[in-house]
Amino acid sequence: MSEHIVSLKIYFVIFLALLVGTILTAWVAFFDFSGPINAILALTIACIKATLVVLYFMHLRYSTRLTWIVLGSALFWLAILFALTFSDYSTRHWFSAL
Amino acid sequence: MAESYVEEHEVTHHRALQHHFENMEQQREAGALGMWVFLVTEIMFFGGMFLAYTLYRRAYPQAFAAASNHLDIWLGATNTVILICSSFTMALTVYCTQVGKRQLQILFLILTMVFGATFLGIKAVEYHDKYRDNLIPGRLIPGRPFNPAVQQHGEPQDPHKLHLPEGASVRQVELFYWIYFAMTGMHAVHMIIGLGIMAFLLYFSIRGRYGPEYHNPIEVSGLYWHFVDIVWIFLFPLLYLLGRHMEGHG
Numbered sequence: 134m135s136e137h138i139v140s141l142k143i144y145f146v147i148f149l150a151l152l153v154g155t156i157l158t159a160w161v162a163f164f165d166f167s168g169p170i171n172a173i174l175a176l177t178i179a180c181i182k183a184t185l186v187v188l189y190f191m192h193l194r195y196s197t198r199l200t201w202i203v204l205g206s207a208l209f210w211l212a213i214l215f216a217l218t219f220s221d222y223s224t225r226h227w228f229s230a231l
Numbered sequence: 232m233a234e235s236y237v238e239e240h241e242v243t244h245h246r247a248l249q250h251h252f253e254n255m256e257q258q259r260e261a262g263a264l265g266m267w268v269f270l271v272t273e274i275m276f277f278g279g280m281f282l283a284y285t286l287y288r289r290a291y292p293q294a295f296a297a298a299s300n301h302l303d304i305w306l307g308a309t310n311t312v313i314l315i316c317s318s319f320t321m322a323l324t325v326y327c328t329q330v331g332k333r334q335l336q337i338l339f340l341i342l343t344m345v346f347g348a349t350f351l352g353i354k355a356v357e358y359h360d361k362y363r364d365n366l367i368p369g370r371l372i373p374g375r376p377f378n379p380a381v382q383q384h385g386e387p388q389d390p391h392k393l394h395l396p397e398g399a400s401v402r403q404v405e406l407f408y409w410i411y412f413a414m415t416g417m418h419a420v421h422m423i424i425g426l427g428i429m430a431f432l433l434y435f436s437i438r439g440r441y442g443p444e445y446h447n448p449i450e451v452s453g454l455y456w457h458f459v460d461i462v463w464i465f466l467f468p469l470l471y472l473l474g475r476h477m478e479g480h481g
Contacts, residue, residue: 136259138329139322148319155311155467159304162472171476175468183461190322190457192450197260200267207271211278218282222289 137195147189154182247445255444262447266454277462280417284410284469293396294403296474301366301393302411303357307471310353311463317346318460325453328436328446336449337436343456344429347422354419361408364391368408377405396477411470418466421459428452 158178162171188194193204245255252258288295320342327336361367365378381401382392393404432452435441441449 136256136329139326141323141326144319144322144326148315148322151315151318152312155308155315158468159308159472162468162475163478165476172473175472179465179468182464186318186457186461186464190318190460191454196263200264203264203267203271207274211274214275214278214282215285218286222286 137192139189139192139195143189147185150185151182154178245444247440247447259447259450262451263454266451270454270458273458277414277417280410280414281465281469284414287406287410288473291399291403291406294399295407296477297394297396297399298404298407298411299470299472299474300478301364302471303360304471304475306353306357307467310350311467313346313350313353314460314463317343317350318457320346321453321456325446325450328441328449329443331443333436333439333442336441337433340429340433340436344426344433347426347429351419351422351426354415361412364393366393366408368405368412371412377401377408379404414466414470418459418462421462425452425456425459428455 158175161174161178165171166174187204193200248255248258252261320339324336324339324343327333327339362372362375364380365375367375368377370376379393379401380389380391382389382394386392393401395401395404429452432441432449435448
C-alpha cells in the first residue's frame with residue numbers, strides 16, 4: 134500500500150468545518166436548554182471536530198487497519214476508565230444508609 | 232534525487248532507510264504506528280484529568296459554572312481558532328513535503344510555529360489575569376494564595392470579582408481552578424515541546440532533508456501537533472463554555 138496524499142481541497146473543507154464548529158459551539162453555549170442538553174451539544178460538536186482532525190489531518194482514514202486498532206484500543210480503555218469510575222460514584226448513595 | 236541513493240551491500244536504497252526496514256514504505260508505516268502508540272498513552276494521560284474534571288463538575292455544578300464563567304470566553308475562543316489554524320498549516324506542511332514544494336513546506340512550518348507561539352502568548356495573558364485576581368489555586372505562588380474577591384449582593388458588577396451562586400463555596404471554585412491550571416498547564420507544556428520539535432524540523436527542512444520520498448519526522452510530528460489540538464478542542468467547551476447558559480440566573 135503506497136502513501137495516500139490528501140488533496141488540498143479536503144484540507145480546506147475540514148479547516149472550514151472546524152472553524153464553523155468552533156463558532157457553533159461558542160454560540161449555542163449561551164442558550165439555556167433544559168437539563169444536560171447544553172453539555173451534550175458541546176461534547177457532540179467537540180467529538181465531531183476531533184473525528185474530522187483524526188480522519189483527515191491525521192490521515193487515519195487512509196491508514197492501515199493496525200492504526201485503527203491502536204486508536205480503537207485507546208478509546209476502549211478510556212471507556213473502561215470512565216465506566217468503572219462512574220459505576221462506583223453513581224451507586225455510592227445506594228448504600229448511604231449503611 | 233540520484234545523489235540521495237547510496238550503494239551498499241550491493242543494493243541501492245534511499246539514504247534515510249534504516250537497515251532494519253525492508254523499504255521506505257515499511258519504515259514510514261512503522262514510524263507512524265510508533266507515534267500512534269505514543270498518542271495512546273497521551274490519551275490515557277489526559278483522559279485521567281478529563282475524568283477528574285467530570286467527577287468534580289458533577290459534584291459541584293454551581294461552583295464549576297460560576298468559576299467557568301469567570302474565564303475570558305473571547306480569549307478562549309480566539310485561542311481555539313488560532314490552534315485550528317496551526318493544525319491546518321501543519322497539515323499543509325505535510326502536504327507540501329509530500330509533493331516536494333520545499334519553499335512552501337518551510338513557510339507553513341514557520342506559520343505553524345507562529346500560531347503556536349501566539350496561542351501560548353494569549354495563554355500567558357489569561358494566566359496573568361488569574362494571578363491579578365488571586366485565582367492561582369492553593370499556595371502555588373508564594374505570598375498570593377487563592378483568595379478571590381467575592382461579589383456581594385447589591386454591589387455594582389465587577390468583572391474581577393467572583394460571582395458565587397447559592398450553594399457554591401470558594402473552596403469548590405478553587406477546585407475548578409486546580410483542574411483548570413493542571414489541564415491547560417499540561418496542554419501548554421505539550422505546545423512548548425511541540426514548538427521545540429518544530430524548531431528541529433525547521434532546521435533540517437532548510438537543509439533540505441525532507442522531501443516526497445522521506446518525510447517521517449514531519450508526518451509524525453504532525454500527528455503529535457494535531458493530537459494537542461484535539462485536547463484543546465475538548466478543553467475549550469468544557470472549561471470555558473459549560474456555565475454560560477446559567478450566567479443570567481446564578
